[in-house]
Amino acid sequence: MPSPAPAFDVVDLIRTKRDGGELEPDAVDWLIAAYTDGRVAEEQMSAMAMAVLLRGLSRTELARWTAAMIASGERMNFSGLSRPTVDKHSTGGVGDKITLPLAPLVAACGAAVPQLSGRGLGHTGGTLDKLESVPGWRAGLGVAEMTAQLEDVGAVICAAGSDLAPADKKLYALRDVTGTVESIPLIASSIMSKKIAEGTSALVLDVKVGSGAFMKSEADARELAETMVGLGQDAGVTTVALLTQMSTPLGLTAGNALEVAESVEVLAGGGPEDVVELTLALAREMLAAVGLTAVDPADALADGRAMDVWRAMIGAQGGDPDATLPRARETEVVRAGRAGTVQRVDAMAVGLAAWRLGAGRARREDAVQAGAGVQLHVRPGDRVAAGAPLFTLHTDTPQRFARAQAVLAEGYAVGDEPVGAQPLVIDRIG
Ligand code: URA
Secondary structure (H helix, E strand, C coil): CCCCCCCCCHHHHHHHHHCCCCCCHHHHHHHHHHHHCCCCCHHHHHHHHHHHHHHCCCHHHHHHHHHHHHHCCCCCCCCCCCCCEEEEEECCCCCCCCHHHHHHHHHHCCCEEEEEECCCECCECCHHHHHCCCCCCCCCCCHHHHHHHHHHCCEEEEECCCCCCHHHHHHHHHHHCCCCCCCHHHHHHHHHHHHHHCCCCEEEEEEEECCCCCECCHHHHHHHHHHHHHHHHHCCCEEEEEEEECCCCCCCEECHHHHHHHHHHHHCCCCCHHHHHHHHHHHHHHHHHCCCCCCCHHHHHHCCHHHHHHHHHHHHCCCCCCCCCCCCCEEEEEECCCCEEEEEECHHHHHHHHHHCCCCCCCCCCCCCCCCEEEECCCCCCEECCCCEEEEEEECCHHHHHHHHHHHHCCEEEECCCCCCCCCEEEEEC
16 A cells, blocks of 8 residues: 655755745644654754754744654653652753752752753763762663652652653754754753653753853853743743853862762752852742742751752662762872962863763763762862862773863963952843
């Protein structure tokens, strides 16, 4: 029997977008469904992605594109839980371990946090890679296990199943190799399709700005934030965004086990000021988004309730919260060549150095070193003496030191100018 004729001609749709026209809603549905099941070829979708990168998508097209990506897979439903659900998504940055203290903290304040996370690629680390440095912890949970953990513990951080927005998995891999990642509508629909499919009732976005972020300029970050907030609200998910600084790494560590250790310090009531500040700012937004305004997350951090949830969350996924974290076999210290004030510590340079030390992967199938990474001893504005330690580099493979040092050398400066503090939270959108 001959196969039925396609509802649309993909080449016509590519031409329409290429020439600045608008795609009909049915055409968008058809395109995403046909690409997901292989009727639209990779080369055709890559031409379409480039046309979208150059021409953009209207608000109507974008809402439909996102809805079609959600419809390509399963949509989770946590409405049966006794607590309101709220999630956080960060567009990714160096040393961004905030999910680790944040999810148990918000759960300790009465919400349920279903955090589906990914592994890292390139200079930013992935939350799952970080947690996998905890001995015994496993990322793969079924829906029933996830739901039970959300009800009992209140927080779950696990891998997104392959059924969640499969159109995005295919399209993101294609964009990665066709120079079409940097399109605001494609980034917004990619992130929001996964977050909406995850079934959360509210969402707080942490949109990073600066050298270590996807969005290098504040104007681009603001446009991305506004686009994602609009998509969330149109889909009935209460959505707000914070624009936050990512020109310098968050906290004093970049690397998997190093970041887990720093997160545990925050849960124990200590940790670097910027990590605590951002954790609390995001927690307050998440709690407000689900109407839990009577609880102050600072109290739950100070009195150990967030730590109790962390221990339960790690334990429920097979991890031992008391186990010693892996440490790299070798370390090397980078010292100040002169006395002065630290002028800058560039997030991208630190992220690349951690990656070259073995903390990140170049290809999806690569393994990461749990103990590898960069420990910072200084922040911009700190005074240092000649010879003072600036960074400690950690790796299992000492032949990696030279390349990590080379990239780091370009990423900091010690000089004589005074350095003013930069606000961590730049703006709120929503
Ligand atoms: N993260 C995503 O999930 N998708 C993008 O397109 C970019 C970042």
